[in-house]
Amino acid sequence: MTTIQFILDPTQLTKKDLAIYSCFICRDISFDDYLYQCSKGHTACKGCWARHLRTKKTCMECIEKINSLENLSTNRKLRELLFKKKFKCPYHYSNIIKSDDSEPLTNTGDGCKEIIIGEKLKNHIENCEYRFVKCKNEKNGCNFNSRFKLYHSHEDLCLYKYIPCFYCKSLIVKNNEINHQVECESFPVECKLCQNQFEKREINDHLANNCLESLIPCPLEEFGCKEKEKRSKIQDHLNGNHNTIFIEQIKKIHQLQNEIYNQNQSIINQNETISRQGQEINNLKENIHIIKKDLENFKLNLPTTTNEQFPEINKIQKPEIHTNYYKNFSYKNTWIIENYSKITSTICNVSFDPFNFEINLNKREINGENVVELSVYYCKDFEINVNFSFILQNHKKITTLKERFNKDFTEKYFLKKTAYGWQKAFREAINKKNGWLTKDDTMVLEITFKCSSIVKPLFS
Ligand SMILES: [Zn+2]
Ligand SMILES: [Zn+2]
Ligand SMILES: [Zn+2]
Ligand SMILES: [Zn+2]
Ligand SMILES: [Zn+2]
Ligand SMILES: [Zn+2]
Ligand SMILES: [Zn+2]
Known part of the structure; x- marks a missing residue:
């Protein structure tokens, strides 16, 4: 920041006049603003009044109370007098009293020699050919700081002015032109293979896709041809x-x-x-x-009932019956048939409701021989698995005959249209001699019957 203070040289003013026309504080003659005064006529420039009123709220000469500039009046008469006087231009070298050390003002000549009437002085100062100006390219690094007169010739020569790049047309600082060209995408470069010229931005695409001299793989590479050929000759290669x-x-x-x-x-x-x-x-x-x-x-068909019918001569243990109607049913019992030799027809008959199940033991005569038949039936309407077994006992042996059957078995041997069944005939004589009866003419038969429904809760 260059600050240059100067004094005006009012050639037609005496020292006494100066005291009247200038600010009471700073002794400047103000041309760009009115002088302000208190009611008693104590006069100072606007800047000096403002600085003073920041610390004291009175006139700087008398003790009149002054709160702000609004309490002051402008000294219009003084201003009109000043406007009719003649002044030397403040840009005359002899008028410059102070500058920054960095400003070698001695080389700039004596400066403006004009003498100007007061009312035009402000306008002249603003436009004087000898005023000091800085280059508009200061922010780009230009140090020019001299008389306005010299600025015209500098403007053209300034190394820090903006110019359009010759190649890409973007604005660059003249001093930076060489550096810019290193990066400029429009700068011309030569293809090393075909020696043609391209803008820098085009060269990679040219080499990859267009340069007739660059080596490229055969288009049939993925099908097995591993050869490379110049782009200009690739068609000949393909024809090979x-x-x-x-x-x-x-x-x-x-x-x-x-x-x-x-x-x-x-x-x-x-x-x-x-x-x-x-x-x-x-x-x-x-x-x-x-x-x-x-x-x-x-x-x-619920609940279940079990009927067991025995002739008077027979004894029977209390049967064990377990029922879960949707899953299984079991019956276990020991039949004790006394006075076996005297029985002539049905020995025992049991039926169960849930599956229309029947177990029968019959005695009849075939060709003069006593034959005992044991049979089991159950209703065909139910899909069930059946386990049936019986054990013929006497006092000496626990098991002499044991039979089991299940569904597969009964399907082969069904006896009735509506029922599966199984029948076993004991043609052999059942007598005391072969040990099947006890000495007091008793037969003991242990019956076990279990069945389970195959219905499962598939879609519950
Ligand atoms: Zn002042
Ligand atoms: Zn005063
Ligand atoms: Zn001038
Ligand atoms: Zn410049
Ligand atoms: Zn450029
Ligand atoms: Zn090329
Ligand atoms: Zn090929």
């Missing part, structure tokens, strides 16, 4: 012999076609399987529906 490559590729195409065909077949098969399984699922759903209906019927 690639037969082995084509044969290899045709083989691969055939392989792929086969694979596609096989995969299509497998998709067709899978679709068939899916539709078949869909059908099976539908069938299963129908079965479940039927089973649910059966279960409803099954509930209607």
